Structure formats: C-alpha cells, structure tokens
Amino acid sequence: MWRTLDRDLVRGVAVICLSVAVIGASYGAVAVTSGFPIWVPAVTAVVVLAGSSEFLFVGILAAGGSPVAAVLAGLLVNARHITYGLAVSDVVGSGWRKIAGTHLMNDESVVLALSQPDPARRRAAYWLCGAGILLCWPAGALAGALAGGALRNPDALGLDAMFPAAILALILPALRQPGPRYAAIAGAAIALATAPFLPPGLPELLALGGLALTVRRRVAA
C-alpha cells in the first residue's frame, strides 16, 4: 500500500525515522549514564514508544523522584494522544490490527496521516511512519545504551529543530483555512504563555482553548 504515497513523502519519513534513531540513541545513553541497566531504555522504547514521556520518566527516577510521580508525569505528557485518536481513528484498523495500529500512534504518524488527501493515503502514511518509528526508536535506544556516553548530545546535529519543522510543514495546508489557523495561533499562544508554570504536557492540552475561536466563528456564520 506504500505505492499510493508520493516519493517525497516516503523520503521525508525515512529522514524522520533516521533522526528518531539518533535521538533514541541519546535516550539510551542518558538512561544508562544516569544509572539504569541497559534493558530499561530498550524495553521502554518498545512498550511505551513515546519518546518525550520516556525521557521524563527516566529523568525523574534518576533525580530521586518517586515512581508514582514519574509515571504520572509520563502519562500527562502522553495525554495529547487522546485528541490524536479522536482525529485519526479511521487509520488504526480493526480487529487484531487495531492493537498494533493504536500502539503506532505518535506525533509524526498522526500528522502525516492528517496531511494526506484521501483515506488510502492517510492509512499508508500512518502505518509507514508508525512502523518506521517502532523499528528506529528502540534500535537507537539500544545502540545508545550499549555505546554509553558517546552519543549524549544530538543537538550539535540540529536534530531538535527537525521535529517541530516537520510537524509545522505538515500542518501548514490545514492552516490555510482561516478557522483552523486562528485556533492554532491562539492555541500555540496559550501553550507558550502557560509553559513556564505548568508541568510538561499540560500546555498542549490547554491549547485546545483556541478551538473556541472556530466554534464562535461557525455560530456567527
């Protein structure tokens, strides 16, 4: 089903997955150098498969925080997936596939699906990116854990700019419509204004307040 996707998008997914592998390597290295055994980054990368929550989970435990705090912080960061699942429920599949399809839900696979014009390409983009990340994130984490401190700073490669740039590029077409554009700008402003005071994950949820703009506009129209 990949043939339905245009080649530029497939190349883009390949670059995203490579960058995910390198960031995964930094996750593995950070976890091991903070005192965790190698299996921790490797196993969490497969069974949680949500990078920012894993960094946070390991970071809180390494700093002496309680396991309850670490789990709750990780779940809060992942709460945004509720909105993703509501938007792209058509691509996760049914029956036993639904379990795999649900597990593959992440920022990149969802934004790629939303950027596609028809159901077949939505599904293909979602599964291609999701499967690529399922391979690359744990592989990177394991490699980083084995290599230890060698790969601690991927920022020198500018990879931290790649993630927001990729998502921005893929939501731009949706932002051409005024309703979503105003809602997104308002939401981003709410998130930025609250980020200095709130735990990670919550500002992105408060951004949903920006939706009030589109609802009011529709009622007015």
Next chain:
Amino acid sequence: MSIGTPGLVVAIAVLAGGTFAIRLAGPFLRARIEFSPRVVALLETAAVVVLAALVAITALTSGHGFAGVARPAGVVTGGVLAARGAPFFVVILAAAACTAALRLLQIP
C-alpha cells in the same frame, strides 16, 4: 535512583499500559459514538491545534525556559521553505542544517 528492579518493572508496565489506554481512547469512542460531520471536522482541527502548540513548545522552549536562537531559526527556515512549496525532506534537512550551522558558530 531509589527504586529496585521489581518497582521499575511495575512502573514501566503502568506507564506502557496507561499510554496504550490513552492512545485507545479516541478509536474506542469513535467506534461507539456517531459524530456529525461538523464534530468530526472539529476533532481534526483539535488535533491540528494540539500539534501547533507542540510545534511552538518544542521550537521555542527548553525545560521551563527559552530554547535559544539556533533551534527556532532552524524551524522558521523550514517553515518558510515549506510555505514556498519546497519538498518535505528538503524542509526538514534545511531546518536541521540551519540549527547545526548556528551552533557551530557558537550561537546557542
């Protein structure tokens, strides 16, 4: 770190199970409730709004502070290229290259 292996296994299992439940919530609700086309469109916009907020947060902040200049400059470069119709993989490589180049010049 003040946690033993059994505690760690339980914590990871709860984080993984909870994350799966969060991911499943959307498809679960959509399979049971019939939404009007208007609400479905609103749900897609909601995901776009959350993604836009995620772009703003990951581009501009680091912890609870400002991320510095290099990363936002790279993201803006990518955004401008994307708006001008550049291929997707060019957009993301240019964003990373711009940020990496600024850091090479000691701009944080």
